Amino acid sequence: MTTLAQTLSDSATVTRRNLIKVKRVPDLIVFATLSPIMFVVLFRYVFGGAIGGLPEGISYAEFLLPGIFAQTVVFGSTITGASLADDLQKGLIDRFRSLPMSRSAVLIGRTVADAGLNVISIAVMALTGLVVGWRINSSIGEAVAGFLVLLVFAYAVSWLMAVVGLLVRTPEVVNNASFIVIFPLTFIANTFVPLETFPAVLRTFAEWNPVSAVVQAARELFGNWPPSYPVPDVWALQNPVLYTLIWSAIILAVFVPLSVRLYQRTSTR
Amino acid sequence: MTDAIVVEGLVKRFGATTALDGVDLTVAEGTVLGLLGPNGAGKTTVVRILTTLLQPDAGRVQVAGVDVLRDPDAVRSSIGLTGQYAAVDEYLTGTENLEMVGRLYRLGKREARERARELLERFDLTAAADRPAKTYSGGMRRRLDIAASLIARPRIVFLDEPTTGLDPRSRLAMWEFIADLATGGTTVLLTTQYLEEADRLADRMVVIDRGRVIARGTADELKAQVGGQRLELTLASAGDLVPAAERLRPLGTDEPHLDDSTRRLSLPVSGGMDVIAEAVRRLDGTGVEVLDLALRRPDLDDVFLTLTGHAAEEEPAGTEGDRTPAATGGAPR
Numbered sequence: 217m218t219t220l221a222q223t224l225s226d227s228a229t230v231t232r233r234n235l236i237k238v239k240r241v242p243d244l245i246v247f248a249t250l251s252p253i254m255f256v257v258l259f260r261y262v263f264g265g266a267i268g269g270l271p272e273g274i275s276y277a278e279f280l281l282p283g284i285f286a287q288t289v290v291f292g293s294t295i296t297g298a299s300l301a302d303d304l305q306k307g308l309i310d311r312f313r314s315l316p317m318s319r320s321a322v323l324i325g326r327t328v329a330d331a332g333l334n335v336i337s338i339a340v341m342a343l344t345g346l347v348v349g350w351r352i353n354s355s356i357g358e359a360v361a362g363f364l365v366l367l368v369f370a371y372a373v374s375w376l377m378a379v380v381g382l383l384v385r386t387p388e389v390v391n392n393a394s395f396i397v398i399f400p401l402t403f404i405a406n407t408f409v410p411l412e413t414f415p416a417v418l419r420t421f422a423e424w425n426p427v428s429a430v431v432q433a434a435r436e437l438f439g440n441w442p443p444s445y446p447v448p449d450v451w452a453l454q455n456p457v458l459y460t461l462i463w464s465a466i467i468l469a470v471f472v473p474l475s476v477r478l479y480q481r482t483s484t485r
Numbered sequence: 486m487t488d489a490i491v492v493e494g495l496v497k498r499f500g501a502t503t504a505l506d507g508v509d510l511t512v513a514e515g516t517v518l519g520l521l522g523p524n525g526a527g528k529t530t531v532v533r534i535l536t537t538l539l540q541p542d543a544g545r546v547q548v549a550g551v552d553v554l555r556d557p558d559a560v561r562s563s564i565g566l567t568g569q570y571a572a573v574d575e576y577l578t579g580t581e582n583l584e585m586v587g588r589l590y591r592l593g594k595r596e597a598r599e600r601a602r603e604l605l606e607r608f609d610l611t612a613a614a615d616r617p618a619k620t621y622s623g624g625m626r627r628r629l630d631i632a633a634s635l636i637a638r639p640r641i642v643f644l645d646e647p648t649t650g651l652d653p654r655s656r657l658a659m660w661e662f663i664a665d666l667a668t669g670g671t672t673v674l675l676t677t678q679y680l681e682e683a684d685r686l687a688d689r690m691v692v693i694d695r696g697r698v699i700a701r702g703t704a705d706e707l708k709a710q711v712g713g714q715r716l717e718l719t720l721a722s723a724g725d726l727v728p729a730a731e732r733l734r735p736l737g738t739d740e741p742h743l744d745d746s747t748r749r750l751s752l753p754v755s756g757g758m759d760v761i762a763e764a765v766r767r768l769d770g771t772g773v774e775v776l777d778l779a780l781r782r783p784d785l786d787d788v789f790l791t792l793t794g795h796a797a798e799e800e801p802a803g804t805e806g807d808r809t810p811a812a813t814g815g816a817p818r
Contacts, residue, residue: 222591225588233577236581237574240576306570306575307568307569308574314564314566315586315589316558316561316589317591
C-alpha cells in the first residue's frame with residue numbers, strides 16, 4: 217500500500233471506531249440532537265417576538281435557523297478536543313502510537329467522525345426548523361452550498377480543538393475552556409440578533425467575527441436574507457463565503473500540522 | 486542466540502529530573518526479562534522509549550534488530566505493548582477492539598477477524614466478545630488489552646505492570662498467559678513491582694532504582710547476593726526490638742535488621758529448626774512478647790531491601806522507618 221492509501225485506510229478504521237461510540241454513548245446523541253432542538257424551540261418562541269430590526273419579509277425563524285446551525289456545529293467541534301483528551305487519559309493514544317499506523321489517522325478519524333456528528337445535528341435542527349416555520353427559499357444547489365459552508369468551517373474548528381485537547385488533556389477542562397471561548401464567539405455575532413443593535417466596539421468585533429460570516433453566508437445561501445436587503449458595509453460580510461473559506465483555510469493550515477506534531481510527541485504520563 | 490532488545494547508555498531527563506541515568510540491558514530472543522524497581526525507578530520510562538512513545542536524550546536502543554530512533558515504524562510492526570492502564574476502548578465490544586487494532590497492524594479484514602476470535606477464546610473472553618468493554622471486570626479488561634497487543638503475533642511483547650491492581654485469582658490467570666507466551670517463543674519484557682511475579686515468570690532480571698541498574702542476573706544469582714535463610718520475629722511492642730536483638734545476636738551470622746513500623750526483627754542465620762528452639766529459649770523469661778516467629782528463605786524482597794535499602798513497594802522517600810542497630814548508635818553491640 218502507498219502511504220496515502222494507508223493513511224486513508226487507517227483513518228477509516230479510526231472513524232468507524234468513533235462512530236460506533238456515537239451509537240453507544242447516549243450523552244453524545246443528546247448533545248448532538250436534543251440540545252439543538254431545544255435551542256431552536258426556545259429562541260424561536262422566547263426571543264422570537266421581541267427581536268426587531270429583521271430584514272423585511274423574513275420571519276425570526278428564518279433569521280434564526282442559520283445562526284443556530286452555526287452555533288451548534290461550532291460547539292459540536294469541541295467534541296474533537298474532549299474526545300482526544302479522553303483517549304489520552306485512558307491510554308488509548310499510547311496504544312495507537314505504538315502501532316505501525318499512519319501518524320495522522322487518529323486525528324483524521326476523529327475530525328471526520330465529529331463532522332459526521334455535525335451532519336446529524338444539522339439534519340435534526342433543519343427538521344425542527346421546518347416545524348417551527350423555517351424555510352429554504354433558494355435552489356437545491358445553493359442550499360447544499362449553505363450546509364457545506366457550515367460543515368467546512370466546523371471541520372476547521374475541529375482541528376483547532378484537537379490541539380486544545382492534546383494540550384489540555386482533561387475532557388472536562390477542554391469543555392469548560394472551549395465554552396468560555398466559543399460562547400462569546402457565537403453570541404457576539406449576527407447569530408441571534410441583527411448587528412445594528414450592538415454597541416460600537418462589540419459591533420466591529422462581530423462584523424469581523426468569522427462566525428458572523430458563516431451565518432451570513434448560510435442565510436444568503438438558504439434564501440433567508442432578501443437579496444435586495446443591505447448587508448453591513450464590511451468586506452467580511454459583503455463576501456461571507458470567501459471570508460469563511462479564508463478563515464477555514466488559515467485554521468487548517470496552522471492547526472493540522474500543529475496537532476499532528478503534538479500527537480506524535482504527546483503521551484499519557 | 487541473538488538479542489531481541491539491546492539498550493546501551495540510555496539517558497532520559499524530564500526537565501531537571503533525570504529519569505534514566507545510563508541504563509544498559511539486553512534481552513535474548515525468546516526469553517523473559519523482568520524489569521524490577523520501586524515506583525518512580527524508571528521502569529515505565531524504559532518501556533516507553535523501547536516502544537517508540539518517548540525519545541531518549543542519549544543512548545542506543547535496538548529493538549528487533551532495528552534502531553528505534555532511525556526506523557520507529559519498523560519497530561512498531563514487531564512489538565506489542567500493554568501499558569499500565571488497560572488501553573481498550575470501553576464502548577467497543579471485545580471483538581471490535583481486537584479487530585480495530587488488528588486492522589491498524591495492517592492485517593487483512595478476514596485475518597483480523599480470525600485472530601480476534603482466536604485470542605478471545607484463548608483469553609477466556611468468548612462469552613463476553615460482543616459486549617462493550619465497559620461491562621468487563623478489571624481482569625477481563627487487562628486480558629483484552631494483552632490480547633490486543635498480541636493480535637499481529639509480535640516477536641517482542643512489552644508488559645508494563647500487567648498485574649497491578651488485579652485480584653489474586655486474575656493475577657494467577659495472567660501469570661499463566663504470560664508463561665504460555667514465553668513458551669511459544671515470544672520475547673517478553675515485563676516490568677513489575679511484585680518480586681514474586683518476576684521470580685515466577687522471568688528468565689533474567691534487571692533491577693533499577695532511581696534510573697540506574699543496581700543488579701542483574703537470574704533469580705538465583707540475585708538471591709545468592711543476599712545469602713541464606715533468616716529468622717524473622719514480629720514483636721508485640723517496638724520497644725522490645727533492641728533487647729530481643731541483643732538476646733538473639735549470638736545466633737546470627739550477620740547483623741540483625743530491625744523495623745520499628747512493622748515491629749519486625751530479621752536475623753541472618755544458618756542451621757535448621759534448632760535455631761528456632763534456641764531463639765525461643767533465649768527469649769523465654771525476658772518479657773519480650775513474640776507474635777510471630779519463622780525461619781524464612783530469602784526471596785526477592787530481601788534482595789531488594791539489601792540492594793536499595795528500602796522495600797520494593799515503598800517510595801524511595803519512605804525509608805525512615807528502617808534502621809539497623811548500627812544506625813541507631815549500635816545499642817545491641
